[in-house]
Amino acid sequence: DTAVSQTPKYLVTQMGNDKSIKCEQNLGHDTMYWYKQDSKKFLKIMFSYNNKELIINETVPNRFSPKSPDKAHLNLHINSLELGDSAVYFCASSHAYRTDTQYFGPGTRLTVL
Amino acid sequence: GEDVEQSLFLSVREGDSSVINCTYTDSSSTYLYWYKQEPGAGLQLLTYIFSNMDMKQDQRLTVLLNKKDKHLSLRIADTQTGDSAIYFCAESNNNDMRFGAGTRLTVKP
Numbered sequence: 001d002t003a004v005s006q007t008p009k010y011l012v013t014q015m016g017n018d019k020s021i022k023c024e025q026n027l028g029h030d031t032m033y034w035y036k037q038d039s040k041k042f043l044k045i046m047f048s049y050n051n052k053e054l055i056i057n058e059t060v061p062n063r064f065s066p067k068s069p070d071k072a073h074l075n076l077h078i079n080s081l082e083l084g085d086s087a088v089y090f091c092a093s094s095h096a097y098r099t100d101t102q103y104f105g106p107g108t109r110l111t112v113l
Numbered sequence: 114g115e116d117v118e119q120s121l122f123l124s125v126r127e128g129d130s131s132v133i134n135c136t137y138t139d140s141s142s143t144y145l146y147w148y149k150q151e152p153g154a155g156l157q158l159l160t161y162i163f164s165n166m167d168m169k170q171d172q173r174l175t176v177l178l179n180k181k182d183k184h185l186s187l188r189i190a191d192t193q194t195g196d197s198a199i200y201f202c203a204e205s206n207n208n209d210m211r212f213g214a215g216t217r218l219t220v221k222p
Contacts, residue, residue: 035210043203043210090156101146102210104156 003027006091006105013081014113020067021076021108023091030095032074033102034066037088049074078110086112119202119213126221131189133216135202138183142204145178147187150199150215159187159200194220 004025013019025032031050035043047066048055054066063079078085088109092102119135137145142164148156162169162176162185169176175188185204189196199215 037212043212045210101144101158101161103158104148106156 004091004093004103004105006089006108008108009106010109010111012111012113015081015083017081018077018079019081019110020078021089021091021110023074023076023105025072025091025093025103025105027093027103029093029103030071031093032068033092033094034074034076035090035092037090037107043090046076047074081112083112086110117202117204117211117213119200119216121214122217122219124219124221125192127192127194129192131187131192131196131218131220133187133189133200133202133218135185135187135213136183137185137202137204137211137213139204139206139211140183141206142183144205145176145185146201146203146205147174147176147185148201148203148212150201152198156201189218192218192220194222196220 007022033048034046036046037043046057046060049066049068065077067075067077088107090107091105094102117137123133125131144161146161147159149159150156160171160174160176162178167178173190177186185202197218197220199217201215202213204211
């Protein structure tokens with residue numbers, strides 16, 4: 001059974017387009033996250049979402065917006081895609097906010113042409 | 114910036130013990146993790162340790178943490194062919210989570 005799933009696995013799109021990446025967790029967790037993996041394999045946190053409280057990393061451009069239709073889903077919407085947005089994006093979830101172990105999805109490789 | 118390093122490859126024979134090592138630089142790390150990634154799959158959490166612990170054992174897995182040297186290791190006892198995968202070390206503080214590049218473990222029959 002998949003605990004944290006993301007779709008699509010791969011996404012190739014043109015610069016300037018708007019795209020969404022979906023994330024679902026079936027672990028009953030209260031907190032979900034989005035990370036961007038940089039070229040050195042480091043994961044930089046973009047958003048944390050816990051009980052309708054959104055914590056945004058201030059370095060994230062406002063073209064990125066998370067949308068949570070319910071506790072089990074946190075989708076990432078990106079407007080006006082730029083070349084520098086090309087990366088692997090990971091969704092994760094945990095019971096408690098930041099103090100608990102996070103379980104990761106398989107990642108979505110986004111390529112902007 | 115902060116860094117997490119691990120050796121890229123490890124090869125062992127089935128039944129032997131495997132030891133995967135990791136070093137990190139962030140002195141404010143609160144949690145340290147080991148994740149396993151099988152081909153085509155996502156990251157699977159294997160085990161984690163709080164930064165104020167020295168050791169944690171979970172069945173065939175033993176995690177050792179030397180906080181002074183910022184060294185983390187994962188020992189897999191009685192390694193099986195099903196243990197062949199990439200193992201990622203990771204550390205987190207209150208802001209970020211950083212992963213190493215992964216160690217590819219190959220278990221030979």
